[in-house]
Amino acid sequence: MVNMKATAKTKGFPLPSSLKVVPGTESLQAAYPYYMQFSKEDDERFWFYNSMHFPEPMCLFDMITAEAAYCALGSANTRVHSLPTTLGIDCRIINGRVYIGGNAVTDPAEIERRTKEFQLRAFYYYANWERLFAQWKVKMMTLIRETEALPKLELPEFEPLEHVHAGRGVASNHYILDTYQKTLEGYFRMWQHHFEFLLLGYGAYLTFFDFCKKAFPEISDQTVARMVAGIEAEIFRPDDELRRLAKCAIDLGVENQFREGVSPDEVLKSLEQLGEPGAAWLKELAVSRDPWFNINVGDGFYHNHRSWNDDLTMPFAALPGYIANAKNGVRLERQTDRLMAERKQLIADYRELLETDEERAAYDQMIELAHRVFPYVEGHKFYCEHWYTNLFFNKIREFGGLLAQKGFFAKAEDVFQLSHYELESAIVDLMTSWSNGSPPRGISRWPAIVRERKAAIAEWAKHETAPALGPVPDIIDDPAIVMLWGITRENLDAWLTAGEQPNSNEIRGFAASNGVVEGTARVVKSVDEIGRLRKGDILVCQITNPSWAPVFQNIAAAVSDIGGSMSHAAIVAREYGLPAVVGTGTATQKIKDGQRIRVDGGRGVVTLLG
């Protein structure tokens, strides 16, 4: 099996030790935890840049996402389910870029020992999937409600009299630290929940996927995905809610309030002035917002990926389009009955093409398992990466607000320039200051550091980074790496040769959604740039995201650097019938903003036209 520790050294990527910290940013680099810094021994191993999850330089606080996620992924693989051939993921950061490497198990005896454990553990999960998943939802909702119920951060001049009379005996400063620690604990716990089913779910899906690829060598990835994908998955709900709200606006006769270029605040104000029908629509909006607007404009891994609830710009920008469609007679609701019937037909049609009844029986077994696991695969993201990360980052923002108020920062957002360890120290500083009446020590320390760090992050964003580091492994079949990142030996070869064909006007990736379109490329390097997209543009980004769904009604096609045919981007593109090519590795570097390109989503090819 794998060797992520490569043997052949004929051709490789730059060694970690050859990467230089961008001059002038050394102190920020040093502020990242010691266990995430590259060291000499790391040159022996293969690493790749996880631009799928972390496409922009990571500020210090946000590294908690990598920490908590890999910690939970590793425990699920290594200790809980005992995946036979792989342990967890190692993680390093340099210049704000997150590199990761798998930890393969290669000793046959060890694989056998782990296989026995795996069958006692993972097989139990598969066999009891529905019950355990129902339990998971309860756990996850409990966690969400607990976090929502965390106390507001208050440091009054005098402890409230009722606390004193009740003999609470614990002062408010203690609860600031307590709440902070509970906030962190919740985030680490959420990621544990996130990985409870993930690899097993992907594995069961991939089992069916592999079968289809062998039985039908030319079947497209998206066709297999269509056979398994749920029709009413949570991830479609936010967009569904927008369609519903568009229809409500028409039914209530308030649709003229929604015009392109009018800010959400203006729309809300004008609705309030409309009396009854306006109020009725606002009531519907409130229904949709909790919980379905808890969806981020990113993957939820960065603090600046705000949710629709935090910023109504994205959903409100989509409403005029949906309203216009409805008025033109386009049916807005997704036709779930029809989609369900199509899926059933698709499964039956492919089944019929199999050569023998034996193969049909195996097909039935595998698709049954894929259908069993898929609600989790599709559904967990909304609860974990969207709803919960929102709650979490907003809670941290509250700490930022409190610290800013006390003079630690110029504004609340600055809190994300501290690591979670540093933030705890600032909180203890604040607690102490509140207790002893002296000014906090941090007010003379943090503002300058925050300024310097922000400049360093901005500098890092200007520098491209190598897609991978170290020797190329002979083979990659670490199920975690293949499943989650779509990285295969073929990918790596393509990355290696990318530099050798400077004149090639073709970029290749995974065929994610069928169709051929020519248009103007809009290279969007961060979510803040979404506003530059115009109708008919082709979105070119490092990673597409399903919460950008409303954007998909305007764009003509989507191209991404990283992502497999299972990425939510691919799913949404198919849903909208837009051509999409994902996992190109280099599209955002090779395609110039404004350039004309052709996207062939069926072949997975992007052609530069001018």
Next chain:
Amino acid sequence: MRSSETIGWFADIGLADRPTVGGKGGSLGELTRASIAVPPGFVVRTGAFERFLSPLEQQEPIRAKVETLGADQLEQITALSKHLRARLESAALPDDLHSELVAAHTELCGADPNSHVAVRSSATTEDAEDASFAGLQDTYLWVKDAQATLNFVRSCWASLYSVPSIAYRRKHGLPESGVAMAVVIQRMVNARTAGVMFTRSPLTGDRSVITIEGAWGLGSSVVGGEVTPDRFVIGKITGEISVREISDKHVQHLPATNGGVREVETPENLRRAPSLSDAEIVALRDIARRVERHYGRPQDIEWAVDHSGEILLLQSRPETVWSSRDRAPVATPAENPLEHVMKIFGGRR
């Protein structure tokens, strides 16, 4: 005019009639019955061949003479072939047979001076899946009038006595009495685009795709390999076109003024233009699916699109290359269905 012992109109015949209409004729009848558009036509049944042959046999034995030869007597086979083919090609048709065939030709072509037919041999011993033997038979395209048609019918009959045909039958010890020839007479399609399609991938054997190859003009340029055709792959079930390879189609085959086919250079503006629209690719896929379902197995199909955009099938036969291969099952059912996931989690795949 009704079908008879001599004539079988496509609408009246099917695969079960193969003993008297041959493989090709039976297949065209079968397609017509399945409501698949084929160029109209009829089969000159083996009964007609017998009526033609029997006076000749009386004059001088034919079948008995062939049976005296051994497969390795190439010299004698060559001499006899030359003699028999000359006899068959020059012999007049019995009067009543002649007038029946002329009447059928008139009914097919009417008074249209521009109508042409294809004359194709359709041997009854032709094992439809044995391409090597099927290939020994003749096809004449763009045949102009009734007289020329009858001449080629005789040529088809005579081709039964070509050197390779005789040698093949002698080698396999096939009895001569069972050897008969039916002949398909079919209106020509002045194809704008024509080609072949397979209801599985010729590259991987995948049954979920249809591979279409086409070029401008008549299909003979594609079948004969004179041009690199455009290649399209479309999902049999999904209808998604996954491959569009547009090639440089430097020449095309067109009907020649005096019958037959001529090769001309493709006009510059068409050479690299797709020879099929997406809508036509989708329509071909629908037809291919119907044909495959009708026969219950993968097919190898010749098709043409005429200048009005109508799609006609010229021929369909079972795909042989992949169908005859033994293949290990992709997977077999597991006692515990969960065991399947070990393919992903269990180590090197």
